[in-house]
Amino acid sequence: xxxxxxxxxxxxxxxxxxxxxxxxxxxxxxxxxxxxxxxxxxxxxxxxxxxxxxxxxxxxxxxxxxxxxxxxxxxxxxxxxxxxxxxxxxxxxxxxxxxxxxxxxxxxxxxxxxxxxxxxxxxxxxxxxxxxxxxxxxxxxxxxxxxxxxxxxxxxxxxxxxxxxxxxxxxxxxxxxxxxxxxxxxxxxxxxxxxxxxxxxxxxxxxxxxxxxxxxxxxxxxxxxxxxxxxxxxxxxxxxxxxxxxxxxxxxxxxxxx
Amino acid sequence: xxxxxxxxxxxxxxxxxxxxxxxxxxxxxxxxxxxxxxxxxxxxxxxxxxxxxxxxxxxxxxxxxxxxxxxxxxxxxxxxxxxxxxxxxxxxxxxxxxxxxxxxxxxxxxxxxxxxxxxxxxxxxxxxxxxxxxxxxxxxxxxxxxxxxxxxxxxxxxxxxxxxxxxxxxxxxxxxxxxxxxxxxxxxxxxxxxxxxxxxxxxxxxxxxxxxxxxxxxxxxxxxxxxxxxxxxxxxxxxxxxxxxxxxxxxxxxxxxx
Numbered sequence: 165x166x167x168x169x170x171x172x173x174x175x176x177x178x179x180x181x182x183x184x185x186x187x188x189x190x191x192x193x194x195x196x197x198x199x200x201x202x203x204x205x206x207x208x209x210x211x212x213x214x215x216x217x218x219x220x221x222x223x224x225x226x227x228x229x230x231x232x233x234x235x236x237x238x239x240x241x242x243x244x245x246x247x248x249x250x251x252x253x254x255x256x257x258x259x260x261x262x263x264x265x266x267x268x269x270x271x272x273x274x275x276x277x278x279x280x281x282x283x284x285x286x287x288x289x290x291x292x293x294x295x296x297x298x299x300x301x302x303x304x305x306x307x308x309x310x311x312x313x314x315x316x317x318x319x320x321x322x323x324x325x326x327x328x329x330x331x332x333x334x335x336x337x338x339x340x341x342x343x344x345x346x347x348x349x350x351x352x353x354x355x356x357x358x359x360x361x362x363x364x365x366x367x368x369x370x371x372x373x374x375x376x377x378x379x380x381x382x383x384x385x386x387x388x389x390x391x392x393x394x395x396x397x398x399x400x401x402x403x404x405x406x407x408x409x410x411x412x413x414x415x416x417x418x419x420x421x422x
Numbered sequence: 423x424x425x426x427x428x429x430x431x432x433x434x435x436x437x438x439x440x441x442x443x444x445x446x447x448x449x450x451x452x453x454x455x456x457x458x459x460x461x462x463x464x465x466x467x468x469x470x471x472x473x474x475x476x477x478x479x480x481x482x483x484x485x486x487x488x489x490x491x492x493x494x495x496x497x498x499x500x501x502x503x504x505x506x507x508x509x510x511x512x513x514x515x516x517x518x519x520x521x522x523x524x525x526x527x528x529x530x531x532x533x534x535x536x537x538x539x540x541x542x543x544x545x546x547x548x549x550x551x552x553x554x555x556x557x558x559x560x561x562x563x564x565x566x567x568x569x570x571x572x573x574x575x576x577x578x579x580x581x582x583x584x585x586x587x588x589x590x591x592x593x594x595x596x597x598x599x600x601x602x603x604x605x606x607x608x609x610x611x612x613x614x615x616x617x618x619x620x621x622x623x624x625x626x627x628x629x630x631x632x633x634x635x636x637x638x639x640x641x642x643x644x645x646x647x648x649x650x651x652x653x654x655x656x657x658x659x660x661x662x663x664x665x666x667x668x669x670x671x672x673x674x675x676x677x678x679x680x
Contacts, residue, residue: 326526
């Protein structure tokens with residue numbers, strides 16, 4: 165497994181791959197968990213070559229504290245990638261990916277302002293911009309994203325279509341703990357008590373109650389609620405639990421479809 | 423010579439080209455003149471395949487009247503391309519290039535706000551967005567731009583670097599009339615009197631006077647002046663002559679360098 169820690173290293177590695185080989189990419193911010201493993205496994209099955217990028221992208225963090233406390237576990241990440249048969253890890257520094265210091269960006273002006281976008285100004289500009297850079301560098305045939313970040317998935321798909329990027333975006337189902345909490349790198353930051361309590365989140369989200377009622381019940385349980393909203397057949401929500409932001413989404417109850 | 427008037431036609435044509443052949447693109451808004459011919463000739467010399475795009479891109483027009491009066495001369499354009507040995511013309515419609523109706527865009531937040539950007543809000547967002555679409559569709563090894571649109575050239579180069587796009591941007595010298603007026607599609611809209619008068623623009627721009635003095639002299643000559651500014655060793659200017667906007671640039675006099 166190659167560790168590619170510069171743009172040059174990635175570009176040289178990419179050039180060494182024959183034109184008839186398919187490359188798949190799994191873009192991550194590290195702190196890999198079984199959700200990432202499922203993306204990697206699928207990427208491996210569907211492509212000749214699998215590259216995982218690990219980059220905690222500062223431009224998508226609106227909250228400096230969230231960035232500062234984002235878990236970094238490189239040695240474990242490397243071991244997971246090795247075990248999963250990844251061909252290369254791309255792990256650049258900020259200055260490598262942003263030679264322009266983020267003067268240039270990609271943005272979307274409608275759906276990026278809803279849901280998480282309404283609570284995290286600029287978040288999706290950062291996501292779209294870094295994903296575009298990674299796609300242009302790795303030139304993958306397929307890219308793998310988890311449905312847990314549903315809004316991100318829709319916006320990345322929209323960007324690829326709008327700019328005619330030659331890559332297929334593959335959506336992969338959310339992986340959950342046995343108590344149904346969606347896997348997330350941020351779950352590591354939950355105390356044991358908050359971790360137990362967090363299972364109420366997917367539980368309440370999956371009821372037939374209205375979005376407003378679910379929000380009310382989450383607040384009653386002591387969560388800080390950013391939003392619970394039904395959008396395009398999906399019930400999406402973001403809450404804070406012991407200072408840790410958690411998001412999730414499920415098919416919306418039929419009567420709640422917008 | 424192929425006429426590709428849909429995304430599918432362009433993509434199928436692009437797929438039919440062998441991996442070891444180089445494609446060059448000359449992005450244009452039509453109304454081709456000898457400036458474009460010089461870009462096309464160079465593109466032909468340096469690449470196996472030459473594609474010219476013709477698309478009057480509405481997202482880069484801040485002035486609806488400028489868009490409405492922009493010259494369209496497709497039959498002449500086709501004849502020029504044929505004579506120059508162009509392999510394909512790509513001429514999409516708005517809905518083809520903007521399936522998202524411009525929800526997604528590329529922007530630059532510093533130099534795009536200066537010079538022409540200060541007078542044409544949103545202009546460079548439109549330019550960068552359409553150029554990115556064209557590059558992703560045509561997948562050229564090289565792309566040819568005239569130095570007449572100097573700020574555009576710098577911003578396109580910056581975008582290519584910031585997003586690691588696998589294309590070389592080739593700058594080509596401004597082509598001028600015998601009286602030194604820079605060739606421009608908009609020159610066709612000048613009346614004969616204004617056309618004669620317009621030669622004062624490159625003449626005054628090339629003197630050793632300060633930028634402010636040049637602006638004063640242009641106003642004295644009856645031009646409406648958007649700006650005359652020295653920026654990064656270049657003297658750039660935009661004026662209106664009989665309702666037609668003209669731009670030009672030359673190396674700045676040494677003492678005027680910022």
